[in-house]
Amino acid sequence: MTNLLTRFLSSTHRWLYGCNEVIIFKAKPWDETQEFHVDTEVIPVKRDVADGNLPRLASGLTRLLPQRLTWRSRRNDACYLLLIDGEGVGYGWIRSDEKVNIEEVGLSLMLDSSQICLFDFYIDPSFRGLGLYTKFLQELRRQFKNASTLIYAESSNAASLQGIAAAGFTVAASVCGICLLGRRFPTGIRISLNCRAKISI
Numbered sequence: 001m002t003n004l005l006t007r008f009l010s011s012t013h014r015w016l017y018g019c020n021e022v023i024i025f026k027a028k029p030w031d032e033t034q035e036f037h038v039d040t041e042v043i044p045v046k047r048d049v050a051d052g053n054l055p056r057l058a059s060g061l062t063r064l065l066p067q068r069l070t071w072r073s074r075r076n077d078a079c080y081l082l083l084i085d086g087e088g089v090g091y092g093w094i095r096s097d098e099k100v101n102i103e104e105v106g107l108s109l110m111l112d113s114s115q116i117c118l119f120d121f122y123i124d125p126s127f128r129g130l131g132l133y134t135k136f137l138q139e140l141r142r143q144f145k146n147a148s149t150l151i152y153a154e155s156s157n158a159a160s161l162q163g164i165a166a167a168g169f170t171v172a173a174s175v176c177g178i179c180l181l182g183r184r185f186p187t188g189i190r191i192s193l194n195c196r197a198k199i200s201i
Contacts (some may be wrong), residue, residue, distance in 0.1 A: 018179040021155040022105050025169035030145035035193075040132065042139040045069065045079040046089075055081065057088040058124035065091055082136045084127070091134055092121035096147075104154055105177025106184030116144055118151040121160075133160070137167035 045054070049069070057065060065088070069079060072093060082090035096116045100109040111117060118140060123132050141149060151169060154159040170192070177186045 005164050020104050020170070020177050020179070020184075022102055022107070022152050022175045022177070023155050023161065023171060024109070024150060024152045024173045024175065026172040027141050027149035027151075028168045028170060030141055030168075039084075040139070041046050041083040042136060042143070043083060045081055047073040047076075047078075055083060055088045058126060060122070060126075061088050061091060064122060072120075080136075080140065082119040082131075082132060085199070087175065089127040090121065090123040090132060092136060092140070093119055094144075102152055102175065103184065105175045105186050107175050107177065107186045107189075109150070109152075111150075114150045115120050115150060118149065131163075131166075132177060134166045136165065137169070141168055142143040 043055075047069075054065070065079075068091075072079065075095075076098070078094045078096075080092050080094065081088045082092075082142065094112065094116050097111055097113050100111060100117045100119065101107075102109060109117065118137065121133060121136065123136075137151070149169075150172065151164055153164060155161070173189055173191045175186055175190075176188045177184050
């Protein structure tokens with residue numbers, strides 16, 4: 001009962017008032033000479049695919065992916081699956097030439113025709129700790145090497161930040177925001193001095 005009350009009070013406090021920070025990264029140019037060892041496979045998922053036509057999925061994906069396919073596909077987001085030995089162990093999404101809502105800080109990121117944004121990645125818990133997130137991002141960088149690729153993560157998510165940096169992304173900007181009575185508002189943005197990415201908000 002005490003734990004339940006603590007979680008309720010914590011979530012209520014975050015709804016009333018909270019601060020957050022998101023780091024936006026840009027992919028480095030793809031180096032064709034770099035060694036790239038592939039022991040995984042990354043495939044696109046058709047927007048109208050039926051559940052029965054999906055590859056075999058790890059348990060976490062079986063629960064989450066079908067419902068996400070239903071509502072994200074309406075927004076023309078593209079889903080990609082990470083496979084190991086034919087089994088889907090992770091997924092991620094790509095949006096291009098549209099607005100990306102970074103809900104954590106109440107910010108809209110505007111993409112132009114040369115940009116794509118990677119977001120909402122998930123690795124099944126039984127396959128975490130193996131560097132698969134980094135490999136997933138590296139393969140998507142390779143497949144979209146002619147695009148200007150962005151990705152973002154909350155500053156408190158150390159594992160995601162580490163995986164993104166290891167996959168060849170550099171910090172482009174950081175955005176701070178607050179949550180007030182359930183609504184989120186951006187309060188500041190810092191652009192990296194070394195950033196050459198076009199970031200429109």
